[in-house]
Amino acid sequence: MIERTSRPSRALAILLIIGGIVGLIAAFELTLDKFIALQNQIDGISAKASCDFSVLVQCSKNLASPEGAVFGFPNPIIGLVAFPITLLMGVATLAGIRFPRWWWALFNVGMAFAIGFVAYLMSVSVWVLGTLCPWCMTVWAVVIPMSLATTLFNLREQHLPLGPRVARIAGVLYGWMPIITLVVYVIFAVIAQVRLDVLHRL
Template sequence: MPSPQSHTRPTAMAVWLIIAGVIGWWAAFSLTMEKFHALANPGEAASCDFSPLVQCTKNLDSAQGSVFGFPNPILGLTGWVAPIVVGMAILAGARFARWFWLCFWAGIAFAFGFVIWLISQSIFVLGTLCPWCMVTWVVTIPTFYVVTIHLFRAGIIPVSNRVRQGADKLIGWVPLMAIVSYAIVAVLAQVRLDVLGALF
């Protein structure tokens, strides 16, 4: 069974949190700049508008693009700072209390649920795929998986040793889990929007 040290200081997860946080923050920043550009230049196409299918404008201008009364990218600008800080702190040797991990997971779970909803809205309601939104999807999904599994393998969520050992083995499957998730989204988009037909 892996030592507690590998669980309390999960270096690989910390590195991923930093990478995902930076990528997610950059996507949110880029979308925010596109929103500013749209407000300053009404009617002008965004730089990420590549076709009627692949574009940012329709998503940003929709009700789904401002669910809480302000543009969704602002959530990313603030929210993605947390994984970066947590990842850096872990690498620096910080140890977090159980309540902190649960609060952090709650934020990640909210982001995951929100992304799933946005994916469904993009594919089944808006009929568009926003490039920067998809970047956010790509990093949010595995981040949720890895943090959730860590809570079980580290005993932050009280479980039996057998479950902890299973979670410790499962952590290595996160890349495959993410790829399968991307494949499901791709299939749904293809069936609903005929992405390949629109692109080629």
């Protein structure tokens, strides 16, 4: 029987559901493009990925790079495994299931890895590959708010026991999640513009 703790967050549940669905679609499309690229390579066919629109906006360069398979297999496969977990977590939470603190802490570890990995891939895309991968950016766009919201929720509810003061601050920041997410998006957009001159190259 599941230990009952604090009341689940409806907003977080909805975010995990939407983010899980969108992220899963993006990961599936990236995986499909990778498989098609590998098949074309075997057949000696030169073909573009479905999200290749220009030298700047494309997925092929990201998928073909060493950073596109950090752990020895295509990165999108991680998404195919991870996003169903966030989706199920959101559905269960929305249904009113109250998970024990250790489960929330463990889930937070996974989300921390996700946002750290996304930050790494974002930096590689902009500073090393010089590309903006549409499906990759879709994954980034959902991982960022899901990770931040999960962490702030866990701090607020003291699933991550860092004290009442941290819990109060996290509670305030949790209410500002849409603004915080927007600020992160804008920071990335500014960095991409400065580094890649996006507006002139589109």
